[in-house]
Amino acid sequence: GENVEQHPSTLSxxxxxxxxxxxxxxxxxxxxxxxxxxxxxxxxxxxxxxxSNVGEKKDQRIAVTLNKTAKHFSLHITETQPEDSAVYFCAxxxxxxxxxxxxxxxxxxxxxxx
Amino acid sequence: xxxxxxxxxxxxxxxGQNVTFRCDPISEHNRLYWYRQTLGQGPEFLTYFQNEAQLxxxxxxxxxxxxxxxxxxxxTLEIQRTEQGDSAMYLCASTRGAGxxxxxxxxxxxxxxxx
Numbered sequence: 230g231e232n233v234e235q236h237p238s239t240l241s242x243x244x245x246x247x248x249x250x251x252x253x254x255x256x257x258x259x260x261x262x263x264x265x266x267x268x269x270x271x272x273x274x275x276x277x278x279x280x281s282n283v284g285e286k287k288d289q290r291i292a293v294t295l296n297k298t299a300k301h302f303s304l305h306i307t308e309t310q311p312e313d314s315a316v317y318f319c320a321x322x323x324x325x326x327x328x329x330x331x332x333x334x335x336x337x338x339x340x341x342x343x
Numbered sequence: 344x345x346x347x348x349x350x351x352x353x354x355x356x357x358x359g360q361n362v363t364f365r366c367d368p369i370s371e372h373n374r375l376y377w378y379r380q381t382l383g384q385g386p387e388f389l390t391y392f393q394n395e396a397q398l399x400x401x402x403x404x405x406x407x408x409x410x411x412x413x414x415x416x417x418x419t420l421e422i423q424r425t426e427q428g429d430s431a432m433y434l435c436a437s438t439r440g441a442g443x444x445x446x447x448x449x450x451x452x453x454x455x456x457x458x
Contacts, residue, residue, distance in 0.1 A: 235385075263446070272434055272449030273386065274345065318385045330376055330399070331447065333385025
């Protein structure tokens with residue numbers, strides 16, 4: 230089955246600096262890659278996603294890049310703010326078999342230092 | 344608030360008891376998913392429904408776990424004979440339409456503690 234690896238597990242950056250989180254996936258048939266932000270006591274919330282036919286997508290301070298050949302994708306947050314502090318999860322679609330769920334990475338705890 | 348609600352938010356039970364959780368998806372969403380999230384991990388996909396049909400259940404953790412969505416609206420997840428290893432957050436998500444290009448909206452989760 231699909232396996233998603235996510236690094237780093239914890240990332241501390243100064244407010245205003247950029248943060249980068251990286252993920253790799255194992256199944257080349259995966260075709261959808263969302264990123265979720267989870268705050269304490271809440272469910273995950275989608276912040277950006279990318280399909281396999283696109284190499285890069287940007288939404289204001291957030292961007293995602295996808296390298297299908299290398300099977301890795303990354304989240305970039307620029308001009309970080311205190312409210313960006315949370316746990317971020319990457320995910321990949323589970324291909325085949327009629328399943329339509331997502332396989333998640335283990336998460337990155339992003340800490341924005343004031 | 345995503346519009347997906349789950350009840351209860353917290354459940355404490357003794358080992359061996361049965362528990363049932365409820366999920367109410369966004370009203371026009373026909374796909375509903377259940378995930379389990381343990382401490383320090385990402386959500387783990389368990390099962391999903393297209394309307395009232397359960398299209399994937401091979402990933403349910405054991406035969407003690409079952410899920411229903413009888414009228415294609417709300418769903419329930421039941422765990423029979425709970426074990427301490429079942430302690431986790433159980434998340435529900437919903438989406439409109441088929442295919443996995445659609446955003447999954449997650450509820451706040453039900454945190455289960457098995458004593």
